[in-house]
Amino acid sequence: MSATDSARQTAQRTDTADEAEALRLDDEQRLAEAQEDRRRGGARPDWSPLPRRAGLKANASPLFSLRTTIPARWRWTLAVLSFAIPLLIWVTLNALGVVNPTFLPTPAAVLDAGLKMIESGELFSDLWATTQRVLLGFGLAVLVSIPLGIVMGTFNAGLALFEPVIAMLRYLPASAFIPLLMIWLGLGEPSKVAVLFLGTVFFNTLMTADAVRGVPNSLIDVSYTLGARRGEVLRKVIIPHALPGMIDATRVNAAAAWNFVVVAELINATSGLGLRIMRAQRFTQTDRIFALLIVIGLLGLVIDIALRQLRTRVGKWAA
């Protein structure tokens, strides 16, 4: 047996760890060589040039550019159009006489029905009855959800305790609770307020918790280094930072509150816009239904604008 043979045998006997080490060294050498090649320059393979794409054309119109501000005049024109076009379709359908006016009353008839309800005073008393329910039910929901959301957004224990159950509860449709709530609370006001409450409290809690969780840790940490105690951090840092988000949550859920109140009133009520719609249906007064729907829509718009104004004012710093 020659010396080289014995050397080869010894090499074969090396254990796996050594082999792995050798492989690793090989890899490293290969990497180092590749790096050296790159450093020398010109090491890129002689591949064919990439196909060229044309660059973006200078945009003709801001209307079709992504995220480009449009002139104020256009914004207003488009906002008006978004109302004018459906109205135009409505008028045209009536004028062409293709739809039975019992199903689709003319705008004039709807206006007339609305004015009549205003004259008799029933519109305002119903509006007030409905508004009261919203204020009470949604007000309670806000009162519960904001502290709960703050707890969930601030303490991991609070999050662990409440999040799973609330995540499930919010999927239960509040309207499905109406029969149960009627059994429990009777036909009066409490059951309607409870529907509203159940319909909004869970969403508002989770959205508040999200807003609170959005407060950067660095702000909390820096406050401690400035001498703030935990309660002060909550009051002076977490809540102010989360406030715009909380108002956003309230804005979104206020819309849901208006949905639920009408649903609750449709089923059983002695007053309210939902009841009025129900009554109108009984006598096929579609013009009244239309008028009531428009009133609800306009009211929603007013609330939305008001809350958005508040949000803009409070959240000026974030803009």
Add this chain to the structure above:
Amino acid sequence: MTLQLKAIAKDYTVRGKTTRALDGIDLEVTRGDFVCVVGASGSGKSTLLSLIAGLIEPSEGLITLDGDAVTGPGPDRGLVFQHGALYPWRTVESNVAFGLELLSLDKAERTRRIDWYLEETGLAGLRKSLPRQLSGGQKQRVAIARALTCEPDVLLLDEPFGALDVQTKEDMQVLIRRIWADTGTTVLMVTHDVEEAVFLGRRVVVLASDPGRVAADIVVGLPGERDLAVKRSPEFLALRASIEDLVREQHRGHLGRS
């Protein structure tokens, strides 16, 4: 005032795997000192500051300030983050006032102090501005002023100028030197910029990576009074080069082992 770190180690556990970020750190900072800590990324520089600030706890060892163990964050150790961490809803002056609002100071006294710090940091004209209206350098001035109003025993700076452009950075370096001289505060600053560390520090501590350890503790033998011209002096350049070599060496060692 003496800040002491004795045999500090910090482990992080991520998905069941424990890694040691810092190991066996001994460090002492005395009153009025200006210490810069340099090291490549992964050397645990920021972890070190968080430990001293009391935002996290060491796995081993003890941190003391004037003999008292550090157990949590407090206004005796002011911290300035890389991106300022300003309160976005508060104006410049209101940001600076935060620490003083927590104390029972009468209004005149509070205003007097805030005015001084705003003047010192060159923010007097911006007192009513919101953070989003400020440039990066201005934000850092606010963060520094806010920390200083609490008169911390030691001011901890976590790469405060890391995100600034070169010109702004130099302005801020001159500013922090002046503040240090005017207030007599003690500064412990973390940076990855060796030039900055040599220009600012009376001492430069070099951290080795993975785990972070003190590789060198160098006294900067430059005059106490420094202006930007010193950056071109042979002494400065030589010191800078030798520390850069040290950092590079530690960084290479780190790559070689991984």
